Amino acid sequence: MDQIRTRYPMKTQFHQAWMLVLIGTMIFSGCQPTQPFYFKESGDLSLYLDKATDIEYADVDHQRLAEVDNAEAPFTISDPFEMDESKIWNLSLEEAVANSLKNSKAIRTAGGNAVFRVIPGTTLTSDAIPTTLTTRNDAIPTIYDPSLVSTDPQFGVEAALAAFDAQFNANFNWDRVDRPQNYQTGNPFFVAQFGQNLFTGNVELTKKAATGTQWSLRQNNTYDYNNRTSLIYPSSWLANVEMEARHPLLRGSGVQVNRVNVMLARIREDVSLADFETNIRNLVSDVEEAYWQLYFAYHNLEAAKTGRDSALVTWRRVNALMINGAEGGEAEKEAQARQQYFEFRSRTESALRDLYKAEGSLRYFMGLAATDGRLIRPASEPTDAWVQFDWFEIHDEAMSRSPELRRQSWRIKQREIELITARNQLLPQLDVVGLYRFLGLGDQLISGNRTGRDFQQVNSKAWEVLTGGDYQEYTLGAQFSMPIGFRKELAGVRNVQLQIARAKAVMEDMELEVSHLLTDTIRDLDSNYNLVQSNLNRLIAADKEVDSVQAAYDTGTVTLDLLLDAQRRRSDAQIAYFQSLIGYNIAIKDVHMRKGSLLDYNGVFLAEGPWPDKAYFDAQGHARRRSASHYVDYGYTRPGVISRGPVPQGSSGLGYTEEGTIIHDSVISEDGEEIQTPTPAKMPTSLDAVSLEPPATTEVASRSTQSKSELDWNKLGLTKLVSEVRGSTSTPQPLSAAKPASRRVIESASHESGQNPTPAKTAATASGWQAAKR
Template identity: 40%
Template sequence: MDRLSRKNLRGWIAYACLGSVALTGCHPVDRFHAWRDSKSVSYYQDFITRIEEPVPSSCMQTQVPETLNPFAIENPSELPAMELSLQDAIQMALQNSEVLRNLGGTVVAAPQGLPTQIDPALTDLNPLGGTQAALAAFDATVNSQLFWQKNDLPQNFSPSGLPPEIANLLGVFAFNQTLGTNINQIQKRTATGATYALRSNIAYDRNNRPNRKYESDFSGFLEAEYRQPLMQGAGTTFNRIAGPNGVVGQYNGVLIARINTDISLADFENGVIRLINDVETAYWELYFAYRALEAQISGRENALRTWQRIRELQKVGYRGGEADAEAQARSNYYLFASQLNDALSGTNGLYAAEQRLRYMIGIQATDGRLLKPVDDPIQAEVMFDWQESLSDATNRRVEVRRQEWTIKRRELELIAARLNKRPRFDALTRYRYRALGDHLFGARNPNESTDSFFSNLGTGDYQEWQGGFEWNYNVGLRQASAAVRHAQLNLAREVAVLKEQQLRISHDLSNAARQISRSYEQMQINYNRIEADKLQVEVLRNRYEKGLININFLLQAQQQLANSTSSFFRSLVDYNLAIRDFHREKGSLLNYNQVSMAEEPLNGSMLSGAYEQGRYFTPRDNPQDVIVRDRVSAGPFDPTSVGTPGQGTFGASASMLEGSQDETLKGSPMAQPSSQGFGASGTNPSEIRPPESNLETMPK
């Protein structure tokens, strides 16, 4: 082996060793182990392992720092009162409802599922499946490319044995080139699935080939292209449902996106209904808390007077002042005092109920004032037309309308799946103008047609065209057939869910009607209990003062009077809540509380588009020749139209709704509730049936 071979061998061995080391990687040697047994952790390790606290820059100041100390055992009569009607409570709740609250209070534990005012806007502006995203698929797209490059390419060419003249004509050993490329394209897709494209391609070329006319030149073309699907992907129906870029089983068209927005609006309306439902619950529960507190105060005062009477008899030694009687009266007094404390500061007491109402209307927990309801609950009997109410509940309720939107979406998906069960067959045409020029602009030599690129392009001397068809077929269409069957099953499922919802709604409405009758009857019974207990207390007090009965009978009668008074107001509140529940189950709770909803006003560009589209709705000279497509929507829906005004249905008149349009709060950014004026408890007294003769002793 010669010296050169041995040198090459040593080099290859060295390279192999370096490669083996590189493949194994590097591993630092851990030389220090003392810190593993150390009892104290270093400051740096403690610093980098601690939990950080975020400092967001978009947080706004809230009313929480303004909250005062909560009320506990203060006397409510000594606190400044803030009189509040149910109308004002609902209006404040709607104005302060960026997040639609509920009495469950899940905003801290599970904030992800809370409905907010901006949820419809989030759905509509979703960049993946929103309305604007679906429309963006039909926007024109502009693509532009500009590249500059230098090429130095060796050639497999040998001029040996050839005359110099021929060798120069055949080529050079190294190909040197300066190349610039500019490609511009504008493309537009239509609702029928067709694609228009206008494309330009200009290349600058300067190289060392010896047989060129110009040392450098500009070459390229300008072409127009049109592609029209004839089977799969063709037609406005498919493209409006599935979108032009849709795949099998995925439907992202503008109709689907708009239905998703309508479903989100229905969810928002449902959240507003729950908000109003909870506000009314909190309002009447606070009313009951005041009445229950008054009943306990009255019972405590009666117990105190009885105890004081017995102590006076005990001091003078008269009959009735026995020690056991005094102890029983004192125990009864402290029993009322304990119940009074619970009615004031307990879990279901006055201050707790007042704070729940404060939370629902969106104000701080304590501001030094005490909320006081000023509206009186309904005491007269309210009657509803059952068949009309059942029809409204099963057809116009927001949950039913939401499910109907879902069914409409499934129907459109089935249509798109059937239209997609076809081969891909496209017609394609292309027309092209080519040109060549020594310069890009401006002709130096008018007699030379190829002196300027754009001048040569304008002459149209070099034209090309292409036309034909493209065919793409998946044998058996297995995936498309599965998509059709999947869409059919989805539609069948949603129809079954709608039927089940209507059945459940009919049961809930029946139970709500039963609760109205039960609570009204219970209210009469409890009022009669009050009258009987009042008479019983007076009779037993007189008999006890005469020494005819034991003190226990009087104390029990006083306790029964307090309980019957509290039970009456409990049944009165339950009666009003039962009426509220019936309207909620019927789907007319917004109408009952005079709340209307609307999407935000159109902006300038949308108004101009509406003006342009308005000409399609003008009367035609020959309306029989106008082609009307199947409607996706049944038209605008007003939630306040559920439940027509009548006996027992506290609806707004048409003039009231028309006159209060200026007060409707438009949604931001999509939809927002508003509160309009209504009477006490949302009722019109002229529409309430007067009490019957057996209720003439009902309190006024």
């Protein structure tokens, strides 16, 4: 009991100590440092990063275009429009197309239809400039796309041809073996501990032929050094040279099935060329449409300015009457005249804004600086010729020359070639194999002199025994495999057949759509030409109405509202005429676009650009060697033809009449006399034509004294249609009756009457296609 009592207090003290330690740990655990303590710490935390990602600039050696760095402040309607003629850039349509092709590495296009159109009375936004380049830049077409497809390392033509290139393979290994053996000690045939140094090396050259045959030439060397007591000598070299040929008899046999990948790669390249042509065509279409929209913007501004000036004259006259308290100067009449003036002033401001937008849109498609201190003014005039097309001829041309249809036809051909591979998979795999081998064994591998020793003798040479030809082996065999039922292969054939059916169905509906689109453009062409004539007669009548009502108002026989309405109708008629004239030229462009001749119409040709001189030198050397060699008939035929030849360019016809020429039509003046349609409208030649500032009071007063027969056609932007607008009470003849009465013949229907588009030269490099215009 005494011993037990003496030990118990010690155990109690031990438990109390542990409890104190645990309590202290719990109390002070929250105050301990979260980072470890180091006795030697330099304080250099340059490798510490407090974030995993950050928004940074890429280290790219890139230089911006001069058109970006040198862009000037844009023109706005708040800026005074006072520039000399040197700041006006008179640009022809041919120059616009040439500049756009020259500056289009990335093809800026709105899909062939310019997204910006000047429509009077509408509110325009920033749609004049597409945002595709900045929002979908990975999908933007470029001049490098055909070359990228051709040089694709996986699916390009060169990648497909690489399957027939010779392959060189080499493998070298050194193994050290030190392994205990499960053999009884003292056994004369086996050792208890096996040691070996083993070296294996082989070199192989293989090539696949177009028929599917796999040729192989191998050289194998093996060095073996081990401690087995049964060997003649502990180390030996085994060398052999073998030739092998493996030829498929069923699946994978034949030139056509083995060159399927090459043909598919070629088709992908042709598809990319069709896409390239489509993108260039859309670019040219957008440039031409933007050009004519800018042309209309100038005349829309001129019409608004003419209406503003007329309204200003009327307002000042009524205001003068109101100040003097004379009849005709009532407050409601003054407010009415003032309202019309500010209405036309707002039209003028909107028209100037639209002009800047149209000019910026054309600059965008041309790849120019947004602003360079100059304002582009179209120098080419729209044609007013009566253009006719033979429906059956252009319909057949659209079916054969449309790049979209040609692209789809390549897709059908692609599916048909894929069907060749799918059907070939229905055959069993039957290969014949032949192998022949020379071998030799020796104490050493090779030496410069032959010793004549056999492999059983010391210091024999493996290569000497091999080249002696005493030891030869060969293998002849056949390998056969076939899936029972061909479930997967039959599904593959059916899938390709359905894809062919789908592609042909799409082709049929695409042709129907092209036919509908061509029909719609022909209707637009005819309707816009008739609108040109109708709006011209409307303009002549509106101008005469203004003169007549102005004279009647001066004598006090009509009220002010009739004069204001007449002035408004004349401005609307002027805008409608130019709108229909531009619509007619755009309709001509659309017909050529739908029938596949828009590039020919604009003098643009597509072709592969020049290669480096070394490429021509090498190609000529290969051609000479082939010409000097002897033709060998290998006994097999080439694959089937997949192309029908190049697409002709520059062979499309333009519009014509029954006599084979393009003609102008005639219109009827208000007094019933036949007159010729106007020569193409001229652009305003003075900067005053686009000035927003109203003319001085004295200048306006002088304008009010003009005779009604002295219409300022030059100010209107038109040449003088009639030498004298004579008043007549005779009833005008129907417009359709005048159509065949008188015709003015011209030579062609290019962008300017009587001028043919200049054929273009193409310029490209080996890295990309380009379409250029000279």
